[in-house]
Amino acid sequence: MTQPDANALSLLPTEMVEACDDFSSALSTCSTLDELNRLKGIYIGREGSFSSRLMDALKKAPKEQKRNLGAVVNGLKKTWEDAIKVRQSELETAKQHLDSAKNAWDATLPPPTPPTGALHPLNRLMDRLVDVFRPLGYHVEEGPEVETEEHNFDGLNIPEDHPARGTADTFYLAQHSELLLRTHTSPVQVRVLKRLAPELEKKGGIRFLAPGRVYRKDEIDPTHSPMFHQVEGMLVGKGIGMHHLKGTLAYAMKALFGPEADVRFRPSYFPFVEPGCEMDVHCPLCGGSGCRVCKGSGWVEILGAGLIHPNVLRIAGIDPEIWSGFAFGMGVERTAMMVSQTPDLRLFFENDQRFLQVMGGLD
Ligand code: PHE
Numbered sequence: 001m002t003q004p005d006a007n008a009l010s011l012l013p014t015e016m017v018e019a020c021d022d023f024s025s026a027l028s029t030c031s032t033l034d035e036l037n038r039l040k041g042i043y044i045g046r047e048g049s050f051s052s053r054l055m056d057a058l059k060k061a062p063k064e065q066k067r068n069l070g071a072v073v074n075g076l077k078k079t080w081e082d083a084i085k086v087r088q089s090e091l092e093t094a095k096q097h098l099d100s101a102k103n104a105w106d107a108t109l110p111p112p113t114p115p116t117g118a119l120h121p122l123n124r125l126m127d128r129l130v131d132v133f134r135p136l137g138y139h140v141e142e143g144p145e146v147e148t149e150e151h152n153f154d155g156l157n158i159p160e161d162h163p164a165r166g167t168a169d170t171f172y173l174a175q176h177s178e179l180l181l182r183t184h185t186s187p188v189q190v191r192v193l194k195r196l197a198p199e200l201e202k203k204g205g206i207r208f209l210a211p212g213r214v215y216r217k218d219e220i221d222p223t224h225s226p227m228f229h230q231v232e233g234m235l236v237g238k239g240i241g242m243h244h245l246k247g248t249l250a251y252a253m254k255a256l257f258g259p260e261a262d263v264r265f266r267p268s269y270f271p272f273v274e275p276g277c278e279m280d281v282h283c284p285l286c287g288g289s290g291c292r293v294c295k296g297s298g299w300v301e302i303l304g305a306g307l308i309h310p311n312v313l314r315i316a317g318i319d320p321e322i323w324s325g326f327a328f329g330m331g332v333e334r335t336a337m338m339v340s341q342t343p344d345l346r347l348f349f350e351n352d353q354r355f356l357q358v359m360g361g362l363d
Contacts, residue, residue: 008065008068008069008071008072009072011057011061011065011069012054012057012069013057016050016053016054016057019043019050020050020076023043023080023083024083026039026042027039027083027084027087030087030091031091032091033088033091033092033095036084036087036088036091039084040084043080043084044077044080044081044084050080051073051076051077051080054073054076054077055073057069057073058070058073118356118360120348120356121336121340121348121356121359122229122332122333122336122348125332125335125336125339126211126229126231126332128256129209129211129231129252129256129330130209130211132252132255132256133207133209133233133252136207136248137207138207138208138209138233138235139207139208139209140208140209140210140211141188141191141192141208141209141210142188142210142212143182143185143187143188143191143210143212144182145181145182145212145213145214145215146173146179146180146181146182147179147180147181147182147187148178148179149165149178149179149180150190151182151187151190151191152180152182152183152184152186152187153165154315155187155189155190155194155312155315155316156186156187156189156190156271156272156312157271157272157309157311157312157315158271158272159271162271164183168217169183169216169217170183170215170216170217171215171216171217171226181214181215182214182215183214183215183216184214184230184232184329185210185211185212185214185230185231185232185329186232186272186327186329188208188210188212188232189210189232189234189272189308189312189327190312190315190316192206192208192210192234193206193236193312193313193316193317193318194316194317197316197317197318198317200236200318200323204237205235205236205237205238205323205325206234206235206236206237206325207234207235207236208233208234209231209232209233210231210232210233210234211229211230211231211232211332212229212230212232213227213228213229214227214228214229214230215227216228220346222292222293222343222344222345222346223293223334223337223345224345225333225345225346225349227349228331228332228333228345229331229332229333230329230330230331230332231329231330231332232327232328232329232330233327233328233329233330234308234325234326234327234328235248235325235326235327236308236313236318236323236324236325237323237324237325238322238323238324239324240307240324240325240326241307241324242275242277242307242326244326245277245305245306245307245326245328246265248326249263249279249303249305249328250263253279253281256335256339257281257284257338257339261281261282262281262282263279263280263281263282264279264280264282264299265277265278265279265280266278266279266280268304268306270304270306271309272306272308272309272311272312272327273304273305273306273307273308273309273326273327274306274307274309274310275306275307276304276305276306277304277305277306278301278303278304278305279301279302279303279304279305279328280299280300280301280302281299281300281302281335281338282298282299283297283298283299283300283338284338284341285337285338285341285343286298291343292343293337293343300334300337300338301331301334302330302331302334302335302338303328303329303330303331304328304329305326305327305328305329306326306327306328307324307325307326308324308325308326308327313325333345333348336348340359342359
């Protein structure tokens with residue numbers, strides 16, 4: 001900026017002379033367009049700005065000084081206007097660069113992938129069980145979730161006074177009191193036995209798995225839910241004994257949990273097997289020292305099993321003097337908790353994506 005004439009400047013109020021001196025440094029500290037606009041208002045705005053006040057001072061100046069001061073005032077105004085314009089275009093260019101950098105498309109980045117769906121961990125576990133048993137000759141059967149009392153209870157030799165037959169334990173359909181939400185996958189046994197009884201001799205036996213949902217009036221807690229999953233397994237043949245059952249299940253558990261899988265069989269009672277048993281797995285969550293899942297025992301019960309009761313075969317039209325077999329019903333949630341070391345089965349139903357993603361490693 002050209003230095004204004006000292007004589008002429010002496011006619012101006014001191015703060016305005018100082019303002020002329022301060023302009024350059026004030027301009028250089030403006031780093032945004034907003035700051036620059038504020039400076040513009042102070043120096044060259046319409047009212048109250050330094051340039052409007054310079055014009056006032058010019059009007060009031062003595063006649064002989066007017067010419068000289070006029071040149072100074074105009075020069076100052078022009079200098080400020082030009083300098084502000086230059087700074088404005090610099091700041092605008094800088095802003096444009098910044099904006100375009102923000103929106104820049106980086107061709108080196110991997111493309112955004114849409115989230116893909118996946119099978120639920122419980123379904124994957126049931127698929128795995130099917131894969132374990134398929135090479136042993138087992139095929140997959142299905143049954144309805146709304147069952148008749150005949151399939152759910154009578155065909156399974158379950159007596160009238162069994163607690164599962166009461167409304168306290170079982171969901172009956174309000175409109176059809178003989179229909180209920182199946183309490184286990186065992187009614188599939190009755191359906192398959194009846195269907196295949198006529199061709200049993202021709203086929204030489206029966207082997208199937210029946211995975212599916214079952215319902216009981218249980219309170220929700222870390223190990224119970226009113227809806228859960230079971231995998232039923234059944235084999236019918238000639239001369240079948242407990243050793244076949246134990247051998248088959250011990251093999252399957254090793255295939256599922258690994259070669260060190262530790263299992264134990266305990267005698268138990270189910271009306272549709274004789275003898276009956278339950279199978280426990282050594283709790284991998286606590287290593288057997290006792291935890292919430294194994295209720296301090298170090299073992300978790302994952303299935304009920306036994307040799308098919310002669311009455312069940314008889315009701316289905318199969319001669320128990322010729323045919324025998326075993327059956328088991330495995331709790332899928334319990335088993336999934338073991339495989340994945342999850343202490344609370346509710347996690348499987350809450351559909352929290354973070355949990356399901358971690359469970360991606362279930363296989
Ligand atoms: N249905 C039984 C239950 O739900 C399990 C079971 C199946 C037991 C087959 C023996 C044989 O508890």
